[in-house]
Amino acid sequence: GRDLICIQSMDGMLMLFEQESYAFGRFLPGFLLPGPLAYSSRTDSFITVSSCQQVESYKYQVLAFATDADERQDTEQQKLSSGKRLVVDWILNIGEQALDICIVSFNQGASSVFVLGERNFFCLKDNGQIRFMKKLDYSPSCFIPYCSVQEGTVNTLIANHSKILNVYQDVTLKWATQLPCIPVSVKVANFQDLKGVIVTLSDDGHLQCSYLGTDPSLFQAPKVDSREINYEEMNAEMKELQKIIREATKTQDILPESEKQRDITVIAEVSADLDKESQAIDSEVKAGAVPSVTVKITIQSRVTAQKPSLAVCVQAPLAVTCDQFVFDDLEPDSSETVVLSVFLKENCSPPELEGTCMVSYNTPTELNPEGIPRVSQCSFSLPLKLVCFPAQPSKAANHKLTIDTNKPPISFVTIFPDFVDPSEGDQANALGFQFLTGSKATLLASKTSQRYRIQSDQLEDLWLVTKELIYRLEEHFKKQNCKDFACTFSGSIPLQEYFELIDRHFELRLNAEKYQELLSERAVQFRAIERRLLTRFKDKTPAPLQHLDTLLEGTFREVSAV
């Protein structure tokens, strides 16, 4: 007939009161943060979940007579009189923190301990064995086992943080219902003429009594804004749009805009002279000084351009000192200028002496603040002096090429002023080119006929000189307003040599492919050995490596060699 009250404090002390009078207090061992606490009358014990993520059960008897685990300074006497240290009745490791504990016994036979963990829901027997458990795929907030309808089962209400109250019969979901708020506590109450009311208490103190309704709380999808449809207007708009679409589909390819409409113009100026101090970096050319030439690129913008970036590209073996530039957003009618140098990087003559620079930028429009991506580009040509310098002409050569023109020959002093030493005078009818890579080419002009001859020991060296010659001749005659200038080649094209070169190229290609195959084969082998080694090393019992390491090293060397 007496009421006993047990209070757990934040520091882990259990205080027991008999009616109003303080009976005793006890510290729980290994206490850190308070867990849920419940009293089981059948076994006369307190059940809690400790910070070690264990369900622990303490007998009342043991609590009453035990000394505090922490009070080590007890005298001998006290120890003798007050019995032993606090010993737990049983422990069950559930591996997670618990939110609540409930002990119920609906039928006389067995009582069950229900523990609501953070991720699982447990039902334990009196002695701490799991009767059943259920993994929850939501984070629960509170629960109450309330009654048993069927023999041997218990119904439970579990509320969760997504505002749903679930009704379980053992582990089977029987009903799910939506709540207006997240409850912190749920109970089933019986009032005078109301039975089995679900009472929930919310975070902000709202108490709510409710029944499980049969009206499903259907999810109402929000309406898409449906306006009154004016069919005539719609028709007109549709026609308009159809027209636009038809227009758009007619011009399948997106044609580049004409130069005039360009919002951004790019101008590249190649300086006439080579740099006084060569800007070449890491050049592999063996010749002593590698010349470089300065290119000045100017970007002029007529509109606002966002994120403009400039890319300069020249064909290998040429290289630039810097090939990427990023600018701040350009205002209308503003310009940016960058300066860079071009030089010969690899040890072979380039196929062409041209470069391109490209600017990509976004032009924002009213509808599209991100901007429409656009590109503008320009190309520039580099001087021949970048890859060769004047040298003594040589008479004999393996490959010769003769070009006929329909105009009298022009002195080299006029068309190759940068290669001919003016002191030699007009008579010079032979011009030598020494490429940086080492080979030589000679240009001969016939004094009597309208012919030029280019000769070199290597076929490929003819090209650059020939191109330059034709280009300069054309320029020269354009200046003189001579429109019917033409160059022709009458001799037989040196196809044989050309084919030989192609054959060699093809062979190299084949070789490259072969090497690639070899490389992938070796890589496969390497991975296989790695795998074997991995298994070896993972084994608890170290087995001899059986020269796998040597094999690995060998393969690695092969891979690197390839």
Place this chain on the structure above:
Amino acid sequence: EPLFQAWSYFRRRKFRECADVCSQLLERPPSEQVAGAGPGREVEAAWSLKTRALTEMVYVDEIDMDQEGIAEMILDENAVAQVARPGTSLKLPGTGQGGGPSPAVRPVTQSGRPITGFVRPSTQGGRPSTMEQAIRTPRTALTARPITSASGGYIRPGTASMLTNPDGPFINLSRLNLTKYAQKPKLAKALFEYIFHHENDIKNALDLAALATEHAQFKDWWWKVQIGKCYYRLGLYREAEKQFKSALKQQDMVDTFLYLAKVYLRLDQPVTALNLFKQGLERFPGEVTLICGIARIYEEMNNISSAAEYYKDVLKQDNTHVEAIACIGSNHFYSDQPEIALRFYRRLLQMGVYNCQLFNNLGLCCFYAQQYDMTLSSFERALFLAENEEETADVWYNLGHVAVGIGDLNLAYQCFKLTLVNNNDYAEAYNNLAVLEMRKGHTEQARALLQTASSLAPHMYEPHFNIAILSEKVGDLQRSYTAAQKSEEAFPGHVDTQQLLKQLKEHFAML
């Protein structure tokens, strides 16, 4: 009482407030701290609470995390047999013992598995057989696979610490004396979860777990499971298996079963995993996660009918299970019962699933169930709800389908174009657009589109087959033959391809 306040915040899942209160507690000078049962106890309590709060903020159930990188797949030394018997391995697609639908009816993923009704992390990519193939597999926005799992999805949880604390992480792991903490079981578990989930530092977590389990004299199953988790993350599956098995011996837990099954799946032993799940079901009858695991395995093994059975079991236990409803729905859809599928999808809508994909499915179901009035409004909503361009592309693709269905080829053409505007890697749209172009007689454009489609999705047989037909029409028999062969490779049972091949062979024989 600030500690109580923090604890209350924690219970109400207001973790940020909880962490803030705990930080204030921890910053107080030691003299002010009220000595409770012992000095420093309150500090420990606040510390532990803060670790828990920070962990909960970024907690993701480890069971659902699964991402297999290329490197793991290639250096997978755990493979039991290179050539598995049919029905015992997940590596070989199409090993289902009948019951699996043909790719003509149900689209397949890259690995040749029918697509499932629910997107899970591991359902997307297949297992390429060599490194070269893995690297060459076309990567689109949806199938991109990280090179190693360490660089994939784990990045996000890993960076959480930097986001939450701009002035350095809460716990400096390198300076932590793990041995000391391992001897305090009350602190160690919270600390472990913090290291594992929040800091994502598996090696330190493993060290701590190893020390702690030693301290617990190998009697704590929880630590064994944690060690197993660490081993799993590190790719030591056999060791993980041992730990999980040993944990199961001590204490049956649902989670342990799930982890162990995950290990078996990774070791490519689906049958063992199935048995394990069934064993787990004997212990915990009616456990939804276990049944669902069985269903997923059957689905991956192409045994759709069994999977549907188990999904139905799931619904018997928990009739609000979204994954089960979605999977059964898609199963009905692909077995020509759009009306029934429609009912499942409407159930999902009732439950409050409100996203683009659902309306997309609803729209398609409505269309095939001949409820045309609902079709367009569903798609309208889907477009309204689409969160990114991939989703928008899906909706436009389906609208294109509907347009083809009602014969409005012009609209269909525009829809497919819009699909491509939204998602430039949409192979199916390329294919369909090509068919439309073919009808218009633009052969060259059709060919270009088809080639794009086939290079984007070599696993689809349709583009190959269409190229074959197209080439055959214009008389390019050689190309037709190679394309037909590719088509046959992608879908061996395709009758039209076989007929075409036969026809071509006769042609060649005549020549």
